[in-house]
Amino acid sequence: MGPGPSNVAPSVLKAMSAPLVGHLDPVFVKMMEEIKAMLRQVFLTQNEITFPVSGTGSAGMEFCCVNLIEPGDEVVIGINGVFGGRLAEVAERCGAKVTRVEAPWGRILEPGPMAEALKGRKPKLVGLVHAETSTGALTPVPEIARMAREAGALMLLDAVTSLGGCPVQVDEWGIDAVYSATQKCLSCPPGLSPVSFSARALEVARKRRSKVQSWYLDVNLLASYWGQDRVYHHTAPISMNYALHEALRLVLEEGLENRWRRHRENHLALKEGLQTLGLGLASQEGHQLWQLNAVTVRPGTDEVSVRQRLLSEFNIEVGAGLGPLKGKVWRIGLMGETSSRANVKKVLQALEVCLA
Amino acid sequence: MGPGPSNVAPSVLKAMSAPLVGHLDPVFVKMMEEIKAMLRQVFLTQNEITFPVSGTGSAGMEFCCVNLIEPGDEVVIGINGVFGGRLAEVAERCGAKVTRVEAPWGRILEPGPMAEALKGRKPKLVGLVHAETSTGALTPVPEIARMAREAGALMLLDAVTSLGGCPVQVDEWGIDAVYSATQKCLSCPPGLSPVSFSARALEVARKRRSKVQSWYLDVNLLASYWGQDRVYHHTAPISMNYALHEALRLVLEEGLENRWRRHRENHLALKEGLQTLGLGLASQEGHQLWQLNAVTVRPGTDEVSVRQRLLSEFNIEVGAGLGPLKGKVWRIGLMGETSSRANVKKVLQALEVCLA
Numbered sequence: 001m002g003p004g005p006s007n008v009a010p011s012v013l014k015a016m017s018a019p020l021v022g023h024l025d026p027v028f029v030k031m032m033e034e035i036k037a038m039l040r041q042v043f044l045t046q047n048e049i050t051f052p053v054s055g056t057g058s059a060g061m062e063f064c065c066v067n068l069i070e071p072g073d074e075v076v077i078g079i080n081g082v083f084g085g086r087l088a089e090v091a092e093r094c095g096a097k098v099t100r101v102e103a104p105w106g107r108i109l110e111p112g113p114m115a116e117a118l119k120g121r122k123p124k125l126v127g128l129v130h131a132e133t134s135t136g137a138l139t140p141v142p143e144i145a146r147m148a149r150e151a152g153a154l155m156l157l158d159a160v161t162s163l164g165g166c167p168v169q170v171d172e173w174g175i176d177a178v179y180s181a182t183q184k185c186l187s188c189p190p191g192l193s194p195v196s197f198s199a200r201a202l203e204v205a206r207k208r209r210s211k212v213q214s215w216y217l218d219v220n221l222l223a224s225y226w227g228q229d230r231v232y233h234h235t236a237p238i239s240m241n242y243a244l245h246e247a248l249r250l251v252l253e254e255g256l257e258n259r260w261r262r263h264r265e266n267h268l269a270l271k272e273g274l275q276t277l278g279l280g281l282a283s284q285e286g287h288q289l290w291q292l293n294a295v296t297v298r299p300g301t302d303e304v305s306v307r308q309r310l311l312s313e314f315n316i317e318v319g320a321g322l323g324p325l326k327g328k329v330w331r332i333g334l335m336g337e338t339s340s341r342a343n344v345k346k347v348l349q350a351l352e353v354c355l356a
Numbered sequence: 357m358g359p360g361p362s363n364v365a366p367s368v369l370k371a372m373s374a375p376l377v378g379h380l381d382p383v384f385v386k387m388m389e390e391i392k393a394m395l396r397q398v399f400l401t402q403n404e405i406t407f408p409v410s411g412t413g414s415a416g417m418e419f420c421c422v423n424l425i426e427p428g429d430e431v432v433i434g435i436n437g438v439f440g441g442r443l444a445e446v447a448e449r450c451g452a453k454v455t456r457v458e459a460p461w462g463r464i465l466e467p468g469p470m471a472e473a474l475k476g477r478k479p480k481l482v483g484l485v486h487a488e489t490s491t492g493a494l495t496p497v498p499e500i501a502r503m504a505r506e507a508g509a510l511m512l513l514d515a516v517t518s519l520g521g522c523p524v525q526v527d528e529w530g531i532d533a534v535y536s537a538t539q540k541c542l543s544c545p546p547g548l549s550p551v552s553f554s555a556r557a558l559e560v561a562r563k564r565r566s567k568v569q570s571w572y573l574d575v576n577l578l579a580s581y582w583g584q585d586r587v588y589h590h591t592a593p594i595s596m597n598y599a600l601h602e603a604l605r606l607v608l609e610e611g612l613e614n615r616w617r618r619h620r621e622n623h624l625a626l627k628e629g630l631q632t633l634g635l636g637l638a639s640q641e642g643h644q645l646w647q648l649n650a651v652t653v654r655p656g657t658d659e660v661s662v663r664q665r666l667l668s669e670f671n672i673e674v675g676a677g678l679g680p681l682k683g684k685v686w687r688i689g690l691m692g693e694t695s696s697r698a699n700v701k702k703v704l705q706a707l708e709v710c711l712a
Contacts, residue, residue, distance in 0.1 A: 005376045005594055016595065017373035020361045020545055022673045054547070055411045055572065058590040062572045090571045183591055189376055191410070191547055191593030213569050215446045216411065216418045232678070234414040235539055237547030238361055239372065240596065317378045322588070 001347055003133045003292055003319040004161070005183035005190050006335035008247070012188055015246035016239050023236045031245055032226060032236075038248035042163060042186075042256065043178065043196050045170035051226040052182070052192040052244055053217065054237050057160040060179030060193025062090050063217040064156050067197075067205040068177060071095030074123040076153070078102075078109035080139065081132035082322050083158055091127065094213065099123070105132075105324050106294065108139040108287045111147065118151045124204075125154045125177075131162035133184075134322045136283035136294035136331065138166065145174045154201055160184060163194070164251055165263045165291035165335060176201040182240075185263065185291055187336030188247035191240040263290040266339045270332065273348040277355065282329045291339065294321070294329040298355075303327050306354045314350040357703055359489045359648055359675040360517070361539035361546050362691035364603075368544055371602035372595050379592045387601055388582060388592075394604035398519060398542075398612065399534060399552050401526035407582040408538070408548035408600055409573065410593050413516040416535030416549025418446050419573040420512050423553075423561040424533060427451030430479040432509070434458075434465035436495065437488035438678050439514055447483065450569065455479070461488075461680050462650065464495040464643045467503065474507045480560075481510045481533075487518035489540075490678045492639035492650035492687070494522065501530045510557055516540060519550070520607055521619045521647035521691060532557040538596075541619070541647055543692030544603035547596040619646040622695045626688065629704040633711065638685045647695065650677070650685040654711075659683050662710045670706040 021028050032051075039050045053063045065087075069075060075096040077088040080103040088098045101117045103109050109128060118126070126148035131138050141157060148155040154176040159168045165185030170178055176198040183190035197205070197219065205212070205219045212218040216234065224231040251259060267290035271281065274295060282294040297303045303320075307330060310316045319331035332347060334340075377384050388407075395406045409419045421443075425431060431452040433444040436459040444454045457473045459465050465484060474482070482504035487494050497513060504511040510532040515524045521541030526534055532554040539546035553561070553575065561568070561575045568574040572590065580587040607615060623646035627637065630651060638650040653659045659676075663686060666672045675687035688703060690696075 002378045004591060005378065008376055013373040013375070013595075017369040019369070020364055020539075022358045022361065022675075023546070025667075025673060055415065056590050056593060058572050059411065062570060086571070093567055093569050093571055181591070183376075183594075189593065189595040190379070190591045191596050211449055213449050214418060215442070215449055216414050234412045235360060235537070235546045237412060237545065237596070238539075239545035239599075240547050240593070243595075311381075317381060319378075 001333050001338055001343060002317040003331050003333050004335055006187050006333060007337040008187050008189055009250055009337055011250065012243050012246045016189065016243035018242055020238050023238060024230060024232065028238065029230060031241060035241060035245050035248065036226065038252060039194050042248060042251055043168060043170045044172065045196050047170065047196045047198055049197040049202050049219065049223055052194045052241065054234060055193055056190050057179065057181030057193050059217065060181065060195050061087060061158065062214065063193065063195055064177045064179050065090045065094045066212050066214045066217050067219045068125055068154060068156070068201060069094040069096045070208055070210050072097065073125070074121065075125045075127065076101060076117050076123045077127040078114060078129065078139070080107055080109050080135065080137060081105050081129065082134035083129045083132060083160070087127050087129065087158060106135045106137055106283045108137050108284055109144065111143045114144050115147055118147055122151060123153045125156055127156040129158040130168065131289050131292065133161045133292050135325065136281060136289045136292050138162070138287050138289045142173050149174055154204060161289070161291055164259060166260050170196055182244055182247065185336045186247050186251060188243050189240065191237060192244055263334065263339050266334045266341060266344050267293065269341060270334060270344045273344065277348065277352055282325065291333065291335045293332045293334065294325065295332055297328055297330060301355065303330070309354050310350055316347055316350055357689050357694055357699060358673040359687045359689050360691055362543050362689060363693040364543055364545055365606055365693055367606070368599050368602045372545065372599035374598055376594050379594060380586060380588065384594065385586060387597060391597060391601050391604065392582065394608060395550050397608055398604060399524060399526045400528065401552050403526065403552045403554055405553040405558050405575065405579060408550045408597065410590060411549055412546050413535065413537030413549050415573065416537065416551050417443060417514065418570065419549065419551055420533045420535050421446045421450045422568050422570045422573050423575045424481055424510060424512070424557060425450040425452045426564055426566050428453065429481070430477065431481045431483065432457060432473050432479045433483040434470060434485065434495070436463055436465050436491065436493060437461055437485065438490035439485045439488060439516070443483050443485065443514060462491045462493055462639045464493050464640055465500065467499045470500050471503055474503055478507060479509045481512055483512040485514040486524065487645050487648065489517045489648050491681060492637060492645045492648050494518070494643050494645045498529050505530055510560060517645070517648055520615060522616050526552055538600055538603065541692045542603050542607060544599050545596065547593060548600055619690065619695050622690050622697060622700050623649065625697060626690060626700045629700065633704065633708055638681065647689065647691045649688045649690065650681065651688055653684055653686065657711065659686070665710050666706055672703055672706055
């Protein structure tokens with residue numbers, strides 16, 4: 001029940017442990033097509049370029065940046081936690097001139113300051129973290145995406161923790177580039193990063209003046225492997241793709257809306273139970289993540305001991321606070337398979353004992 | 357029996373499908389230590405910096421280049437197949453001025469031309485592919501590594517296909533940076549790239565003037581996660597590390613020398629059987645890989661049909677030729693678990709039928 005990896009369904013573990021086939025085997029090629037099709041359904045997009053990058057969520061973040069940014073490009077990044085900061089750092093390592101639009105940790109990125117930052121500017125890209133796993137805040141996307149488009153910028157979204165746990169509407173919101181990860185609300189082991197590029201984003205990547213600085217993450221090469229050409233690029237992580245295939249099947253079998261509702265209801269049940277224990281959430285009221293709850297540690301409580309006791313006595317992992325929230329919150333994940341009423345009860349009972 | 361992924365032992369698949377724990381869980385941290393210790397045994401090195409990068413072999417190649425190369429650096433790369441060419445390409449994307457030392461595909465990189473290229477130069481790095489998976493040639497390393505050191509360069513070795521199938525003596529040979537992959541002779545699914553840096557290489561990475569262009573592959577950050585500090589960097593691919601842990605255990609249980617001998621003997625048995633069928637190897641006599649056999653297609657044989665028939669009728673995957681060897685060879689892998697007398701017999705019998 002930490003900030004991910006979440007628990008994984010037995011059928012996903014079983015699928016992952018099937019014997020290996022080659023990365024150009026017809027059986028695997030068919031599976032690749034199905035993974036792409038299912039990812040489009042989960043991202044709610046028609047984007048042709050939609051596939052899993054062969055690395056974790058941070059590799060997906062880097063995939064988006066290295067392909068879309070060239071040295072000297074102006075980029076605007078919203079930062080209200082660890083992952084916005086990381087995105088700015090990755091963009092800078094691609095040579096971007098980054099304007100940071102900051103909000104206090106735990107708060108959302110409001111459209112106002114973003115509008116201010118965009119005024120009179122023509123950045124190439126605006127980047128935003130949808131669900132900040134470090135703080136438990138969910139920033140609304142549509143208005144900021146609209147402003148980005150009006151400024152002529154590509155809109156880049158970090159959907160690592162949001163995808164599969166709450167609405168992520170890539171086409172409807174006008175997102176040009178999005179990355180996620182398998183180990184959060186998709187409930188697949190970590191190791192792959194689903195990404196999607198709009199036609200507009202792909203065109204930017206195709207018309208670059210300079211080569212993409214990463215060969216491994218070059219969308220022009222990856223599109224030839226994941227597209228109809230099947231040109232060998234790298235050896236895809238076969239077993240991880242087996243796992244993702246089954247995890248996506250389970251997501252769609254449950255249905256996106258049912259899945260979102262389940263995440264919402266379990267979050268509300270946890271929040272209510274926490275209140276009974278005198279505990280509240282550190283993130284902004286009205287914008288709290290369903291899948292990640294940053295619980296404020298009361299003054300006088302030994303944060304580390306409680307966390308260690310939850311693990312050793314109750315077999316429950318919860319996350320520590322990061323950055324300015326270090327020592328101040330526990331991060332309780334209710335992601336994918338982990339989001340269940342039984343787990344909500346279990347963690348509340350355990351917390352009650354530990355805080356007694 | 358293609359060029360990888362190789363077959364995987366049942367106990368590796370079983371280990372991989374264990375329930376997930378967090379990437380900072382004490383159980384996982386202990387496993388990380390064991391993986392590092394076992395990798396050092398397999399690489400025959402004492403290097404502190406020895407761990408699996410969270411991506412496939414090409415990510416390991418990129419890891420070495422992005423950390424050791426800065427824009428404008430002079431680099432010399434030996435090229436006698438696909439992977440040497442890829443290494444040069446990756447180095448160039450890091451801003452290197454690359455001198456290519458080329459040998460015909462199927463031949464080894466001789467020390468002579470390398471000495472010629474190094475004469476009067478002071479490159480920062482010399483890169484070499486040990487086992488060229490695209491051609492089946494095994495280039496001897498020690499002499500070239502010695503020349504690189506005398507020229508004041510770091511020695512970088514691609515051990516993707518060699519590690520676990522034939523001697524790779526990182527410390528003895530004076531290798532400064534090495535990368536491999538899990539899906540060849542280690543017989544673990546693809547998805548991780550074991551790497552190792554000498555103290556000298558690490559110092560170069562630590563004293564860079566510019567930031568490493570990849571955040572995901574920055575050794576300075578990764579060393580803090582894989583070292584004693586356990587600073588969160590990215591979410592490690594937990595299940596893949598479970599698999600690697602068990603795969604390495606099996607390698608060491610068999611013993612490196614026994615494993616090399618097994619690969620050698622099965623290669624020789626295959627070669628003998630091929631001769632009986634009137635088939636030879638395309639790679640240089642005396643330097644043929646034990647784990648990957650590039651079999652010359654006889655004139656008049658329909659290369660594609662034979663390969664498809666092997667797969668559909670006999671359930672045997674063999675690889676196609678790449679680049680100048682396209683249509684001219686089949687690549688038969690005898691890697692890790694796949695290297696068995698039973699498989700040698702199976703593929704010879706199937707080839708006999710297909711060529712009749």
